[in-house]
Amino acid sequence: MSRIAAGVVAFRPNPDLFLPLVRRLEGEADALFVFVNGDIDDATRAALRTTRAQVIEAPYNFGVGEAFNQLALHAIWSGHSRLAIFDDDSGLPTGAIAALSATMDAVTAAGRRPAVVGPRIVSPTDAPHDYRPPRYFRAGEPGVASAQSVLYVISSGSLIDLDAFRRVGRFRSDFFMDAIDTEWCFRARARGFTCWVDDAVRMEHRIGAGVTRRTIFGRGFPKQSPMRLYAYIRNQTYCLRLAHLPLWWRALLAAHLLRLCGAMWVEGGDRQQMAGLIRNAMAAGRKGDLGPPPQAEGAAGIRTTDDLQSMTTEPSS
Numbered sequence: 001m002s003r004i005a006a007g008v009v010a011f012r013p014n015p016d017l018f019l020p021l022v023r024r025l026e027g028e029a030d031a032l033f034v035f036v037n038g039d040i041d042d043a044t045r046a047a048l049r050t051t052r053a054q055v056i057e058a059p060y061n062f063g064v065g066e067a068f069n070q071l072a073l074h075a076i077w078s079g080h081s082r083l084a085i086f087d088d089d090s091g092l093p094t095g096a097i098a099a100l101s102a103t104m105d106a107v108t109a110a111g112r113r114p115a116v117v118g119p120r121i122v123s124p125t126d127a128p129h130d131y132r133p134p135r136y137f138r139a140g141e142p143g144v145a146s147a148q149s150v151l152y153v154i155s156s157g158s159l160i161d162l163d164a165f166r167r168v169g170r171f172r173s174d175f176f177m178d179a180i181d182t183e184w185c186f187r188a189r190a191r192g193f194t195c196w197v198d199d200a201v202r203m204e205h206r207i208g209a210g211v212t213r214r215t216i217f218g219r220g221f222p223k224q225s226p227m228r229l230y231a232y233i234r235n236q237t238y239c240l241r242l243a244h245l246p247l248w249w250r251a252l253l254a255a256h257l258l259r260l261c262g263a264m265w266v267e268g269g270d271r272q273q274m275a276g277l278i279r280n281a282m283a284a285g286r287k288g289d290l291g292p293p294p295q296a297e298g299a300a301g302i303r304t305t306d307d308l309q310s311m312t313t314e315p316s317s
Helices: 015-026 042-048 063-077 096-109 162-168 180-190 226-239 247-267 271-287 305-312
Strands: 004-010 031-036 054-057 082-087 114-122 147-150 159-161 194-204
Touching: 004 015, 004 063, 004 096, 015 031, 015 042, 015 082, 031 063, 054 063, 063 082, 063 162, 063 180, 082 096, 082 162, 096 114, 096 147, 096 159, 096 194, 114 162, 114 180, 159 162, 162 180, 180 194, 180 226, 226 247, 226 271, 247 271
Parallel strands: 004 031, 004 082, 031 054, 114 194
Antiparallel strands: 082 159, 114 159, 147 194
16 A cells, blocks of 8 residues: 655645645645745744644745655655645645545556646635636546546646656756646656546645636636746746657647737736736746746745755855
8 A cells, every 4th residue: 555645835824724734634644744935924833833744944935846846855755655745725625635546546557657646626616717727638548537647737736656756857946836747747758657637536726816807818817926927937938948848739838828928918917017027037938047036035046956955955164
């Protein structure tokens, strides 16, 4: 039987969402890790001490990618074979982790080498029209039980096979946030693994802060802060140069970016300022100027693995 750890990435978490998630995970996984990305209030920290979570407090905001890496490494070091990862505001249906693990077992038994199995992300029931669930792209392979093979999954709520993680490699710390799950899944597929979404496991999740109205550029897009929008456009622009993303996907991605930028320019308020953000983000992506986006609070400037090592190693006396 697989030993399953759960990991939560926390950055200034809302305790009304975060603490119930942590308490539910205590009963769903064999071990629980919480990676605090540089900032948490004292009351929430004290409440965490009343749980069985192992808390990993980073001195800086290292971003989502490095938080996932640290959670995976701690799970591996403690002898676990699978890791379920969550944002600090994720909902968790009862029995979700066990169901995803059973699906991973079925996919493995079918000889399909799963790297990750995720739940189907749905809009929150209290605001079904204010948030759009992500679109899943079928990979064109036969399904297994209630699961469909897809090109990529959304990271929150997903169950990662840690042997696959070792073979595929770390999540990209230099992306900081956004497109991290997409890039990793395409890298996994390029190395012979598969990615799955289980239609029988549904998880409510809020992506962005609502959606833009429909325009000539297509359906509404998630509303994001300028910092997150910059990171998304920059990272996806950078992905256009990655050989492990199929050429046809890069063509679709380029068209998507053009529609997104058009919609944001129409909806983004100060059009001159939005045009500058888009221009700068695309230029950074083309140049490979990655790391924390401008205005990322409490961020450590991770651009290479050497940067990370220098920030996490005690200075010699």
